[in-house]
Amino acid sequence: MSAVRIKICGITRIEDALAAVAAGADAIGFVFYAKSPRAVTPAQARSIIAALPPFVTTVGLFVDMPRAELRQLLGEVPLDLLQFHGDESAEDCAGFGRPYIKALRVKPGDDIAAAVSRYPEASGLLLDTYVPGVPGGTGEAFDWSLVPQDAAKPLILAGGLTPDNVGEAVRQVRPYAVDVSGGVEAAKGIKDAAKIQAFIQRARS
Numbered sequence: 001m002s003a004v005r006i007k008i009c010g011i012t013r014i015e016d017a018l019a020a021v022a023a024g025a026d027a028i029g030f031v032f033y034a035k036s037p038r039a040v041t042p043a044q045a046r047s048i049i050a051a052l053p054p055f056v057t058t059v060g061l062f063v064d065m066p067r068a069e070l071r072q073l074l075g076e077v078p079l080d081l082l083q084f085h086g087d088e089s090a091e092d093c094a095g096f097g098r099p100y101i102k103a104l105r106v107k108p109g110d111d112i113a114a115a116v117s118r119y120p121e122a123s124g125l126l127l128d129t130y131v132p133g134v135p136g137g138t139g140e141a142f143d144w145s146l147v148p149q150d151a152a153k154p155l156i157l158a159g160g161l162t163p164d165n166v167g168e169a170v171r172q173v174r175p176y177a178v179d180v181s182g183g184v185e186a187a188k189g190i191k192d193a194a195k196i197q198a199f200i201q202r203a204r205s
């Protein structure tokens with residue numbers, strides 16, 4: 001089995017992006033959702049991306065952004081992959097000329113395999129925790145036993161992951177990738193380089 005891929009999300013500063021890459025992250029994520037404490041402007045994201053070395057996937061996170069606004073943003077920021085984290089349908093996610101992943105917010109009793117089948121064009125599905133009224137970035141984990149072992153798409157595990165629980169999460173779920181935001185922060189929107197290092201080392205050990 002290949003090594004689990006790792007995305008560090010909610011990057012707002014060049015130094016945090018470089019710390020993530022130096023620690024071995026495969027992807028970094030930018031939150032384009034104004035209500036998030038980790039929100040960045042297109043200009044901020046562009047200047048962080050300009051500082052990156054090659055072969056780092058840049059991901060833009062959106063929550064029900066109007067199509068015209070998203071199209072304009074994609075003309076301004078060189079994003080490799082789109083992460084739809086709201087109530088977008090498969091049609092809402094398509095037609096932007098970029099691969100995408102769709103976040104599913106998981107709650108007890110959910111049939112994740114059935115939800116995956118609703119997004120046949122997605123590159124993968126990201127599993128986050130359902131918390132009423134909050135689209136994501138809650139720092140809460142869900143019941144990992146709900147994750148199917150034979151999903152039709154690569155699964156990215158998210159929601160409340162930390163350096164302390166990511167090793168067990170990877171052992172139990174065997175996801176394609178893991179995604180973290182709050183678990184590697186010193187404060188909202190500010191990453192902690194030591195936590196990023198510990199997270200990546202434990203995810204892959």
Ligand SMILES: O=C(O)c1ccccc1N[C@@H]1O[C@H](COP(=O)(O)O)[C@@H](O)[C@H]1O
Pocket residue numbers: 009010029031033036037038061063085126128135136137138139140158159160161179180181182183
């Ligand atoms: O990070 C945010 O503020 C955010 C806002 C709106 C939607 C998603 C958001 N973050 C994503 O949520 C998951 C889990 O985050 P955490 O590790 O539990 O803090 C992750 O994919 C973040 O990218």
